[in-house]
Amino acid sequence: MLVIYDSHARAKREFVPIKPKTVGMYVCGMTVYDRCHIGHARVMVVFDMVVRYFRASGYEVHYVRNITDIDDKIIARAAENKESIRSLTERYIEAMHDDAAALGCLLPTAEPRATESVGDMVAMIESLIERGHAYRAANGDVYFDVSTFDRYGELSNRNPDDLRAGARVEIDEAKTDPLDFVLWKAEKPGDPSWDAPFGPGRPGWHIECSAMSTRALGATFDIHGGGQDLQFPHHENEIAQSECATGHHYVNYWMHNGFVRINEEKMSKSLGNFFTVAEVMRQYHPEVIRLFVLSSHYRSPLNYSDQNLDAARASLTRWYTAIKDAPQNGTPNPEVMARFRGVMDDDFNTPEALAIVFEQISELNRSKDANCAATIKAIGEILNLGQHDPESFLRWAPSSSDQLSDEAIEQKIAERASARANKDFAASDRIRDELQAAGIVLEDKAGQTTWRRG
Structure with a gap:
C-alpha cells in the first residue's frame, strides 16, 4: 500500500487514484527570467523521483509541469536587458531543460506555457464572474472575491480573519477585500496584453496554474506538487478559483517539498543567496547533486553546503567503485527489493531507500555476490542513480579546476x-x-x- 503525506489533510493517506493504475500529477514549474537555482533543482529531482517510482510500480503517469513565461519579473528583466520577452524566456527555457537533463530528470508528459493558455484563463475568469466569484474593479483589474469561498485557508491552515488583519492593500489596487487576489491585470502601456470580454490585459499568476492544470488533467486530478513556499498564497488561491469555476473538488493529494536552506534561510532569488544549478555543476558532477537532493526526505529542509555535496560525491564514488568490476550475471534479491518498495511506499522515503543501497554496496564489496550487484542496479534504475559509466564518473573533474587532465x-x-x-x-x-x-x-x-x- 502506497501512502502519501497530503499537505491538505496534514497526514499520510493511502494513495487511491481516480483511475486505477493511472496518475494525473501537476507540478508548478519555473518562472523563466533567470537560471534555475538549487531550490528549483530540488523540485525537479523530487518529482522526477515520484514519477519514476510510480512508473516502476506499474502506473501510467501523466506528468504536467507548466512554464510561466509572462510575469511582472519577466517583463522587468526583459526591459532591464533591453530585449524582447520572447528572447528572454526562450533562452531561460532552454537553460532549464539543459539543467533538468543534466540532473537526470525525465521530460514532463506535457509542459504548457502560460502565453499559449491565455484563452483557457479568460474562459475560467468569465466563469468566475458569471458565478459571482469575481468582479471587475474600478481600475480595470479583475479580482477573485475570497468571501464567496468559505474554505479559504484550509490548505495552509490559516484563518481568513487573521489574514485580513495583517493584510496590506497597495495604493494602485482597487479590491474590496484585502484577501481578494488578481485574476486579470488591466492593460498598461508597453506591457503585453490580450483581448478579453472584461477588457484587454494579461492574466495574474494564480489563474495560470488553475487553467493549465485543469485543461491537461481535468477538473479533478490526483496530485498537485510544488515547493513549500507555494502553499500560501499560490496553492490556496488555486483551490479557491478552480473549485468556484468548475464546481468540482480540485486536487486529491497535495505534495510540498521542503526548502533548500543556507545559514537557516530559504534559498531564493529574492533573498539573493542562491546558487544556480549551472554554477554548482561546474564543481560537482550533476549526479552528485541528484544524490544530494534524494539523501534527504523530500518534505524535510535540505541544508546546502560544500560539506554535504562532498559527502554525496564520496558516496557516489563508493557506489561506482563497488559496481565497476562487479559480476553481471545475478538477479535482484526479492527480499531486499521488497524492503526497498516498503520504504518507498511510505511517502517516498528516499533516505531509507539509499540506506538499503549502501548496505548492499557493503555486502558487494565483501562477497562480490552477483545478486547483490543486480539488486543495486535494479534500485539505481528506479532512482536514476548509478547509471553512468563507472570509469567516466570516477574520472570526472570540475570544469573550472586546475587538476591534471x-x-x-x-x-x-x-x-x-x-x-x-x-x-x-x-x-x-x-x-x-x-x-x-x-x-x-x-x-x-x-x-x-x-x-x-x-
Missing part, C-alpha cells in the same frame, strides 16, 4: 609502467606519490593500472 594522468601512468618495467621502483613510487598528491588513486590489478579521482 586525463591525458596528463595517462602520460604519468605510462611513465610509471616504463619505470617498473626497467625495475626503477624509486621512480615508479615517486610517480605514484605525485599522482596521489594530485588526488589521483591508482589501482594495479592483473597487470593493468586503472585510475580514478579521489
Whole structure:
C-alpha cells in the first residue's frame, strides 16, 4: 500500500487514484527570467523521483509541469536587458531543460506555457464572474472575491480573519477585500496584453496554474506538487478559483517539498543567496547533486553546503567503485527489493531507500555476490542513480579546476609502467606519490593500472 503525506489533510493517506493504475500529477514549474537555482533543482529531482517510482510500480503517469513565461519579473528583466520577452524566456527555457537533463530528470508528459493558455484563463475568469466569484474593479483589474469561498485557508491552515488583519492593500489596487487576489491585470502601456470580454490585459499568476492544470488533467486530478513556499498564497488561491469555476473538488493529494536552506534561510532569488544549478555543476558532477537532493526526505529542509555535496560525491564514488568490476550475471534479491518498495511506499522515503543501497554496496564489496550487484542496479534504475559509466564518473573533474587532465594522468601512468618495467621502483613510487598528491588513486590489478579521482 502506497501512502502519501497530503499537505491538505496534514497526514499520510493511502494513495487511491481516480483511475486505477493511472496518475494525473501537476507540478508548478519555473518562472523563466533567470537560471534555475538549487531550490528549483530540488523540485525537479523530487518529482522526477515520484514519477519514476510510480512508473516502476506499474502506473501510467501523466506528468504536467507548466512554464510561466509572462510575469511582472519577466517583463522587468526583459526591459532591464533591453530585449524582447520572447528572447528572454526562450533562452531561460532552454537553460532549464539543459539543467533538468543534466540532473537526470525525465521530460514532463506535457509542459504548457502560460502565453499559449491565455484563452483557457479568460474562459475560467468569465466563469468566475458569471458565478459571482469575481468582479471587475474600478481600475480595470479583475479580482477573485475570497468571501464567496468559505474554505479559504484550509490548505495552509490559516484563518481568513487573521489574514485580513495583517493584510496590506497597495495604493494602485482597487479590491474590496484585502484577501481578494488578481485574476486579470488591466492593460498598461508597453506591457503585453490580450483581448478579453472584461477588457484587454494579461492574466495574474494564480489563474495560470488553475487553467493549465485543469485543461491537461481535468477538473479533478490526483496530485498537485510544488515547493513549500507555494502553499500560501499560490496553492490556496488555486483551490479557491478552480473549485468556484468548475464546481468540482480540485486536487486529491497535495505534495510540498521542503526548502533548500543556507545559514537557516530559504534559498531564493529574492533573498539573493542562491546558487544556480549551472554554477554548482561546474564543481560537482550533476549526479552528485541528484544524490544530494534524494539523501534527504523530500518534505524535510535540505541544508546546502560544500560539506554535504562532498559527502554525496564520496558516496557516489563508493557506489561506482563497488559496481565497476562487479559480476553481471545475478538477479535482484526479492527480499531486499521488497524492503526497498516498503520504504518507498511510505511517502517516498528516499533516505531509507539509499540506506538499503549502501548496505548492499557493503555486502558487494565483501562477497562480490552477483545478486547483490543486480539488486543495486535494479534500485539505481528506479532512482536514476548509478547509471553512468563507472570509469567516466570516477574520472570526472570540475570544469573550472586546475587538476591534471586525463591525458596528463595517462602520460604519468605510462611513465610509471616504463619505470617498473626497467625495475626503477624509486621512480615508479615517486610517480605514484605525485599522482596521489594530485588526488589521483591508482589501482594495479592483473597487470593493468586503472585510475580514478579521489
